[in-house]
Amino acid sequence: MxxxxxxxxxxxxxxxxxxxxxxxxxxxxxxxxxxxxxxxQSAPPPAQPVAERPDCPAPDPGAAAPAGAALAGVRLPCLGADQGGIDLGAALAGAPAVLNFWSPSCAPCREELPVFDAYARAHPEVTVVGVHQAVSAARGAALLRDAGIALPSYHDGADVAGPALGLPRVQPVTVVLDADGAVRAVLPRVFADPGELAAAVAGALG
The missing domain is CATH 1.20.5 (Single alpha-helices involved in coiled-coils or other helix-helix interfaces)
Incomplete structure (x- = not known):
């Protein structure tokens, strides 16, 4: 068994x-x-809201940049404003212009932004604008808002304007243009007060 x-x-x-x-x-x-x-499923983080900012200089419809303008054809949006694709060569023509290239990660830039803000208020005959050289528009607009800076800034997250002007890879950098958009000075330095900036701009425009 x-x-x-x-x-x-x-x-x-x-x-x-x-x-x-x-x-x-x-x-x-x-x-x-x-x-x-x-x-x-993991979703991408929501985009940060961009604080509202003053409008940037923009050309009249159909206006073109003067012949030889250094920034002709360079198009940037305005940081924190509903303005996109502004032709800087056309927008800044007709009066001398001072462009301050800055970013939130640059400590000297943050220190001198109030200097440019004060200079712009004292010299309405000169167009004074910032060029925000950083990817995050939200961070740049928030910095200006928190610091009480009224100065408008173009947003150059793709680093377009600096190479067009042949600027050195440093920050801050200030560029002085004449009324025809030609470069009169490139100033890779920090300005301590509005009087120092005024003297540099006057010297550049001669």
Whole structure:
């Protein structure tokens, strides 16, 4: 009788093993096919809102940059304003202009922004603007808002204007343009007060 039971038990054990392996395979397949609901998937962080800022100088419709203007064809949006694709060569023509290239990560830039703000208020005959050289528009606009800076700035997140002017890779840099948009001075320095800036601009415009 013992000899008759042996093969039967072996068959039962083999069948049980096959059943267990089949169950494991089904579980593995089900886990591999599990789809995470859209609500549970990681979503990109929401874009930071950009603080509202004053409008930047913009040309009249159809206006063109003067011949030889250094920034002709260079188009930038205005930081924190509903203005995109402004042709800087046309926008800054007609009066001398002072451009201050800055970014939030540049400590000397943050220190001298009030100097340019004060100079702009004292010299309405000169167009004074910032050029924000950083990717995050939200961070730049927030810095200006928190510092109480009224000076408008173009947003150059793709680093377009600096190479067009051949500027050195430093910050801050100030560029003086004449009324025809020609470069009269490139000043890679920090200005301590509005009088110092006024003297530099007057000297550049001669």
């Amino acid at each position: 013992s000899a008759d039971r042996g093969p039967g038990r072996g068959w039962l054990i083999a069948a049980a093993a096959v059943a267990v392996l089949g169950t494991i395979a089904l579980i593995w397949f089900a886990v591999g096919r599990t789809v995470v609901p859209p609500a549970e």
